[in-house]
Amino acid sequence: MFVGAVAPGSQGSLREANSARIVEAVKAYGRITQVELSSVTGLSAATVSNIVKQLLDQGVVQTRATTRSGRRAQEVSLAASSSLGVGVHIASRSLSVVLADSSMALSGAQRLPLPVEHRSDTTLDRTALLIAELADQVGASMDDIAGVGLAIPTALGAGVRPGLGALTGWIDVDIDQLLAARLQRQVLVVREAEAGAVGETRFGALRGVGVGLFVHVADTVDACLMVGGVPFRGAGSAGALGHVRVEPGGAICRCGGRGCLNTVASAEALAEPLRVSHGPMSLRAIVRAAADGDPGCRQVVADAAAAVGGAVADAATLLAPQRVVIGGDLAATGEVFLAPIREALRSRPVLPRDDGLVVPTEDPQMVARGALALIHDAIGPAAGASSEG
Amino acid sequence: MDRSAPLLSLRSLSKHFGGVRALVDVDLDVHRGEVVALVGDNAAGKSTVARIVAGVYAPDAGTLHLNGECLALTSPAAAFPHGIATVFQEFALAENLDVVDNIFLGRELRTRGLLDRPRMEELARSYLRQLNARIPDLGVPLHQLSAGQRQCVAIARTLVRQPQLVVLDEPTASLSVSQTAEVLSYIEGLRDLGLGVILISHNLNDVRAVADRIAVLRHGRNNGTFDTATASYEDILSAVTGATRHEKHD
Numbered sequence: 300m301f302v303g304a305v306a307p308g309s310q311g312s313l314r315e316a317n318s319a320r321i322v323e324a325v326k327a328y329g330r331i332t333q334v335e336l337s338s339v340t341g342l343s344a345a346t347v348s349n350i351v352k353q354l355l356d357q358g359v360v361q362t363r364a365t366t367r368s369g370r371r372a373q374e375v376s377l378a379a380s381s382s383l384g385v386g387v388h389i390a391s392r393s394l395s396v397v398l399a400d401s402s403m404a405l406s407g408a409q410r411l412p413l414p415v416e417h418r419s420d421t422t423l424d425r426t427a428l429l430i431a432e433l434a435d436q437v438g439a440s441m442d443d444i445a446g447v448g449l450a451i452p453t454a455l456g457a458g459v460r461p462g463l464g465a466l467t468g469w470i471d472v473d474i475d476q477l478l479a480a481r482l483q484r485q486v487l488v489v490r491e492a493e494a495g496a497v498g499e500t501r502f503g504a505l506r507g508v509g510v511g512l513f514v515h516v517a518d519t520v521d522a523c524l525m526v527g528g529v530p531f532r533g534a535g536s537a538g539a540l541g542h543v544r545v546e547p548g549g550a551i552c553r554c555g556g557r558g559c560l561n562t563v564a565s566a567e568a569l570a571e572p573l574r575v576s577h578g579p580m581s582l583r584a585i586v587r588a589a590a591d592g593d594p595g596c597r598q599v600v601a602d603a604a605a606a607v608g609g610a611v612a613d614a615a616t617l618l619a620p621q622r623v624v625i626g627g628d629l630a631a632t633g634e635v636f637l638a639p640i641r642e643a644l645r646s647r648p649v650l651p652r653d654d655g656l657v658v659p660t661e662d663p664q665m666v667a668r669g670a671l672a673l674i675h676d677a678i679g680p681a682a683g684a685s686s687e688g
Numbered sequence: 689m690d691r692s693a694p695l696l697s698l699r700s701l702s703k704h705f706g707g708v709r710a711l712v713d714v715d716l717d718v719h720r721g722e723v724v725a726l727v728g729d730n731a732a733g734k735s736t737v738a739r740i741v742a743g744v745y746a747p748d749a750g751t752l753h754l755n756g757e758c759l760a761l762t763s764p765a766a767a768f769p770h771g772i773a774t775v776f777q778e779f780a781l782a783e784n785l786d787v788v789d790n791i792f793l794g795r796e797l798r799t800r801g802l803l804d805r806p807r808m809e810e811l812a813r814s815y816l817r818q819l820n821a822r823i824p825d826l827g828v829p830l831h832q833l834s835a836g837q838r839q840c841v842a843i844a845r846t847l848v849r850q851p852q853l854v855v856l857d858e859p860t861a862s863l864s865v866s867q868t869a870e871v872l873s874y875i876e877g878l879r880d881l882g883l884g885v886i887l888i889s890h891n892l893n894d895v896r897a898v899a900d901r902i903a904v905l906r907h908g909r910n911n912g913t914f915d916t917a918t919a920s921y922e923d924i925l926s927a928v929t930g931a932t933r934h935e936k937h938d
Contacts, residue, residue, distance in 0.1 A: 328824045332824075332825075334825065336824070338824065338827065339825075367832075409869050411869035411872065412876060413897050414916075414921075415896060415917060416921075417893075425865050428864070428866075436866065570917070579918045581900075581916065584900065587880065
């Protein structure tokens with residue numbers, strides 16, 4: 300954030316690098332004294348003191364007198380500029396929370412693994428506690444938090460109700476109201492794929508892409524088309540890639556349709572053929588084993604990827620996106636998952652033969668960051684005006 | 689991964705304390721890259737298993753195999769060279785010493801007879817970084833750290849000996865949610881490093897979040913093993929309390 304017209308190697312550039320290191324350290328630790336800053340960054344106490352003074356003048360950080368080991372100390376934290384927004388991503392096995400002010404530079408992030416079929420009451424309680432603790436860690440309080448963007452998986456694109464199957468037992472839960480009641484803050488519930496697409500558009504691989512497709516492959520498949528930096532919703536359910544029919548004679552999906560992509564490429568569909576040889580496996584275990592080279596797990600991941608690839612190729616043929624970003628847990632298996640998708644797209648003569656067409660997401664927290672961007676848009680019209688798309 | 693031979697295999701483990709039967713014929717397997725949770729009521733024998741694996745207690749009967757080799761652990765010091773590291777509930781940390789001293793307590797690095805403090809600090813930082821721990825100053829005495837940070841130091845301590853098996857006794861007890869999140873993420877990290885982990889906990893939420901398998905102890909006996917991917921809260925709770933359908937099959 301301190302990129303200026305300074306010659307490399309000069310004293311000025313050294314100072315900028317040092318000050319960037321200090322800002323990074325303050326971000327990482329939330330509240331930290333100057334003595335600790337010098338120990339973390341390896342800079343001398345005098346340098347730290349000078350740079351902190353400069354950052355204080357620039358309004359980047361704030362300081363507070365405190366004591367450590369009985370001595371007086373200056374505690375440094377990021378300046379609580381404007382209001383903080385919170386992005387939350389509740390998935391079937393994990394909860395991610397990110398925190399940032401309107402500059403969108405993350406000041407705090409935390410991930411909590413969740414149990415299988417976690418209950419809505421426990422998880423929402425823990426979400427609320429985690430938000431409060433995270434705010435405290437970055438030197439803010441609940442009063443500084445303006446709103447919460449919450450991304451959840453939905454199997455059906457329409458409306459933002461917890462999806463059929465993805466979050467078991469959450470179907471009739473009014474998440475936004477329950478969480479708003481716990482936090483006394485505005486809560487915006489968004490579809491996981493839409494949050495991920497917005498995140499990629501603002502911070503990731505879809506920046507500056509006119510027409511982009513974000514495909515989220517975790518327990519179920521979902522997608523979101525971004526047109527000119529705005530999610531395309533159609534009549535409401537656009538992007539429900541998991542409910543595209545891929546096997547006309549296939550199994551019945553939870554939605555009631557036959558042969559949906561989700562019956563072929565969901566966590567359950569992946570675990571089923573492994574049951575005899577590997578025993579019951581969670582999606583995370585399958586992903587890890589596939590990344591480690593387990594042949595059986597690689598096979599089911601590759602099969603799922605081929606099915607997803609076919610659906611993505613159909614969508615790409617119809618919509619001609621300039622870029623397709625693959626996110627979600629399965630993207631973590633890397634080429635095992637990406638290669639069959641690329642192959643499926645390459646087999647369509649209409650589509651450009653460009654390996655850069657399909658890219659994996661760079662940030663596993665992108666969905667939470669997208670939810671964060673959306674809540675900032677919602678709480679202040681002037682806030683996140685960076686959607687130049 | 690389940691097909692390979694287990695890293696740790698306990699068979700027919702029994703332990704008596706006077707008239708109290710703490711463990712009766714307990715079996716337990718832990719594979720590499722697997723987190724096995726040990727749950728049960730108070731006095732179900734969870735900590736006794738941990739202490740036997742750590743070499744604190746010798747079992748009255750039964751065997752302990754590590755990598756297929758039968759071990760008779762007579763003291764915690766005997767367990768270290770085999771790559772077994774344990775973090776107990778009341779972890780043995782020195783409150784008045786700083787973070788680096790605690791991590792290397794009793795295992796200080798030396799170069800030519802002198803303490804190699806810079807090297808120890810560097811390693812301590814790398815362990816804590818793997819933990820994603822937020823401890824800025826490694827020179828502060830431990831009593832100034834939060835409960836979660838102390839837990840991180842206790843777990844970081846186990847990494848010094850490059851263990852194969854880590855036993856964690858109630859690592860999330862009395863931690864806040866964000867500290868719990870850190871500890872749970874770290875347990876996932878241990879598993880991803882390919883280590884075997886025994887996680888002892890009361891909190892079924894935490895256990896079901898990170899464990900691959902859940903072994904239930906009840907009155908010192910095995911009362912069922914569950915795959916986390918398929919077992920529900922109700923299944924596990926009923927095995928813990930013994931109020932149920934699982935009892936019928938015994």
